Amino acid sequence: MDRTRLEAFSDGVFAVAITLLALNIVVAGPVHGQQLVLVGELASHWPAFVAYAISFFTIGIIWVNHHALLRSVKAVDRTLLFLNLVLLLFVVLIPFSTATAADFLSKGNWDSRVAMALYAGVFVGMSAGFGGIFEWTLHSKNVYQPVPPERRWAARIRFVGGACVYVVAVVIALFSAYAAFVLMGLVAVYYIFERTPAPSESGEDEEPDG
Numbered sequence: 001m002d003r004t005r006l007e008a009f010s011d012g013v014f015a016v017a018i019t020l021l022a023l024n025i026v027v028a029g030p031v032h033g034q035q036l037v038l039v040g041e042l043a044s045h046w047p048a049f050v051a052y053a054i055s056f057f058t059i060g061i062i063w064v065n066h067h068a069l070l071r072s073v074k075a076v077d078r079t080l081l082f083l084n085l086v087l088l089l090f091v092v093l094i095p096f097s098t099a100t101a102a103d104f105l106s107k108g109n110w111d112s113r114v115a116m117a118l119y120a121g122v123f124v125g126m127s128a129g130f131g132g133i134f135e136w137t138l139h140s141k142n143v144y145q146p147v148p149p150e151r152r153w154a155a156r157i158r159f160v161g162g163a164c165v166y167v168v169a170v171v172i173a174l175f176s177a178y179a180a181f182v183l184m185g186l187v188a189v190y191y192i193f194e195r196t197p198a199p200s201e202s203g204e205d206e207e208p209d210g
Contacts, residue, residue, distance in 0.1 A: 002075070002076070003070050003073045003074075003075070003076050005076075006070065006076050006080070006081065006084060007067070007070055010066060010084060010087075010088060011063070013088045013091060013092060014059060014062070014063045014066075014091065016092070017059055017091050017092050017094055017095055018056060018059045018060070018063075020095035021052050021055050021056055021059075021094070021095050021098060022052065023095075024048070024052075024095055024098065024099040024102075025045070025048050025049070025052060027041050027042060027045060044106075045102075047101070047102045047103075047105040047106055047181075048099075048102035048103075050102075050181070050185070051098045051099075051101050051102040051105075051119070051181075052098065052102075053185075053188075054098075054181075054184055054185050054188050055094050055095070055098040057188045057192060058094070058123065058126075058187075058188050058191075059091060059094060061188070061191045061192065062087075062091065062126065062130060065130070066087075066130070066133070069133060069134060069137055072137060072143045072144050072145060073137065073140075073142060073143055073144075074142045074143060074144055075142045076142070077140070077142060079136060080133065080136050080140070080142075083129065083132040083133050083136055084129075084133060086125075086128070086129035086132060087126060087129030087130050087132075087133060088129075089125070089129065090122055090123075090125035090126035090128075090129055091126055093122045093125070094122055094123075094126070096122075097118050097119045097121075097122040098119065100115045100118060100119065101115045101116050101118070101119035101177075101181070103115070104116075104177075105177055105178070105181065108177075112177045113173055113174050113175070113176070113177045114173075114174075115177070116169075116173035116177035116180045116181060117170050117173040117174055117180070119173075119180075119184070120166055120169035120170040120173055120180055120184060121170050123166045123169075123184065124163065124166045124167055124170060127162060127163035127166055128163065131159065131160065131163060134155075134156075134159055135156075138152050138155070138156075162187050162190065162191055165183060165184075165186075165187050166184070166187065168183070169183045169184050169187075
């Protein structure tokens with residue numbers, strides 16, 4: 001299968017997931033007979049805005065890196081299709097886990113810690129799916145310029161770092177939801193500046209133009 005269909009389907013899922021994030025941010029309207037202070041209402045929803053920012057940039061980063069990886073793919077096989085589905089399975093869960101974390105974070109109880117563990121757990125699943133695609137590019141013959149064997153572990157270490165932090169965040173969330181929240185935010189900031197290794201980093205060109 002040509003990779004165009006895979007890219008088009010994936011782009012659609014990414015677009016829907018990133019749009020649903022904003023739809024989950026709701027501020028209560030005025031109630032008859034009661035005075036609503038909008039600034040106070042917005043301030044009380046700060047976990048929703050922070051969670052939205054983390055999830056938005058994480059999905060965006062995954063989309064950018066997904067595009068970069070697929071540019072090196074000549075042909076799509078059945079294995080890659082299912083690995084991509086695993087990635088998208090967790091991407092579409094991000095709006096749900098984001099809303100859940102935002103709703104319970106300020107509670108400061110066991111539910112808030114479970115909600116944050118769920119949030120981090122979805123990110124672990126997403127990282128596992130994307131890691132599977134990345135591993136496929138390291139071993140498949142259907143890529144233009146494979147990463148040389150001697151450089152594969154260095155590429156894996158750069159990539160797996162964020163996924164390992166998400167696993168740590170799941171554990172930390174069971175003790176401190178806020179600490180896990182901050183940790184996940186730092187991962188998003190890291191990946192804004194750190195580019196996921198791609199096969200083209202072997203020093204040769206990607207898919208030939210024209």
